Amino acid sequence: MLSIRNLQASVGDKPILKGINLDVKAGEVHAIMGPNGSGKSTLSNVLAGRENATVTGGSVTYQGKDLLALAVEERAREGVFLAFQYPVEIPGVGNVYLLKAALNAQRKHRGLPELDAMDFLALVKDKMKLMEMNESMLYRAVNEGFSGGEKKRNEILQMVVLEPCLAILDETDSGLDIDALKVVSHGVNSLRSPDRAMILVTHYQRLLDYIKPDFVHVLSDGRIQRSGGPELALELEREGYAWVGDAGNEGAVTP
């Protein structure tokens, strides 16, 4: 599904990603862990197409296409979803309105008929139950006045409504209490399927107690320093990130 080869990117003049190699197949869940400043968020942003990072080398192939050549919205319509670390507020724009416009833009792209208001509401209310969200949130402005936890739930609600092929969750667990974490994880797990892949970007092992990854990668200094199974996350939890630097640069290990 996704193949990243020697990806390099800078923010301003500063190189952040220094050669990332990663293969993600359909049905897999990958966790990318790493200390602050290791390039985790930059990687998420580059995959989603945010312009603040400049790609300086390498390639990303997604479902046979050159992902880096696609505009942000084209990537989204092709099924790439990014759950934001800091969801933005959009005053005056109803949550329900944004969601419906987004879903229909994506359906249109895929040659599906647009959903009318009735069908859409039925769908979204169903998904809200899954996320244990109050329906009144539908009619509030996007993220405006939402608590940190509500914002993250709202991100995952968008994800379960849009049903992406590749979901990238950027530090979705940050700022969540344990109950919210459970609900969010439940939403994410409900989307796991053989034809969908996920990349979880996280600082802490905690999220992985609820969403079991197939593979864990440790990102440090712009490179994947180690890759392994879920046990790698536990090891990190015990040892901290300090030892990663000493692990030497073995080059990227792809599972």
Next chain:
Amino acid sequence: MNSIPNTLEDLISQEYRHGFETAIEADEIPKGLSEDTVRLISARKNEPEFLLEWRLEAYRRWLKMTPPTWASVHYPPIDYQDIIYYSAPKSQKDGPKSLDEVDPELLKTYEKLGIPLHERAILAGVAVDAVFDSVSVATTFKDKLAEVGIIFCSFSEAVQHHPELVKQYLGTVVPVQDNFYAALNSAVFSDGSFVYIPPGVRCPMELSTYFRINAKNTGQFERTLIIADRGASVSYLEGCTAPMRDENQLHAAVVELVALEDAKIKYSTVQNWYPGDKEGRGGIYNFVTKRGDCRGARAHISWTQVETGSAITWKYPSVILRGEDSVGEFYSVALTNHRQQADTGTKMIHIGRNTRSTIVSKGISAGFGQQAYRGLVRMARSATGARNHTQCDSLLLGDRCQAHTFPYIEVRNNTATVEHEASTSRISEDQLFFCRQRGLSAEDSVSMIVNGFCKEVFKELPMEFAVEAQKLLGVSLEGSVG
């Protein structure tokens, strides 16, 4: 687009069903303005003596006045002797012969706005000899209104049929000497609308829709007078979301609203005149005086405006709150893109006790757009317990546009309350990226964010108008991102 000319041909080739009344004699009078011009206009319109005198008074005052220079707009001086002040409704033969001859950009805009095909032709000034269904619709409306005693007609008709009402109210809200453009309008106004709602009557419909076409030939000096008698109420919609072609660069209209005791007038405008090309060439100058007078206790006047057109806008719809407990409201969205300039706002003059006013102004600037909010809130000595709340927000797109806020507050009564809130923001890269990451195009994203910003004003618009206004905003912002 292929189907359009075909369909249009069908329309044009329709049987000539209703006569187009062209009873008015000679086409134009020579360029220039003098006392004779004013007399000639009045004579052509067969006006009573009092109106001629009124026009002449305005003209004499105007001669001594100078154009205002305090607004933050810039344009070359206007040669008032180079304007034709009277022309009979033009023969339609001068316009383009079919939509094929119309600027394709304009057609694209119509299509995006979803303007019905037959309206497109009329708006673009195509010489269509068929008169569409609007005539019969108009008759139905008029019958319905007449049943409850409402007078709704052109200003010229009102002068002929209801001179006593015209005489009683004309110029009582905006006196002839009020300002340079109002004086000019008073001297040479061409036509406009007249509405009178008798005591206790609620107007059974929005005065709107088809009228947007009928209002087309009112010319550049439009005069509107709306009177709601005791306990009456009316909602009036002015304008049109479609960009109108117009040969006249200067527009100086005057609108007067009179609300007596317990009366309510809601006046909504969507203004989308030609803004000029991307360099600002050829756009309309819209210098308008709009004012309402809450003359009786508990009267209520509400202005809602969406201004997206014109090269230059100079406009301050105001309310004089004379009656006790009367209410004034001003809700405004003004958008300037490319080289457009707007200096707009309102005046709330509190005279009566416990009068209340609300001002919500949303300004959006893109491209090289220049925008100023200019508002006056005056609490007179007599305005005991009066209250005002002003909220004034500006949204900037890009880094070459400008937004300014000039609030003037005068308080002469220490029991009055005045609140002013203002903010200036920018569409953030984060918001844009977020919307696009969810699958929306950049333009749809901007349009959605801007519409969200304007929501408080749009919700004041009549439903159908609100939908059109949202689309309009999207279209007007095209090319402002990426």
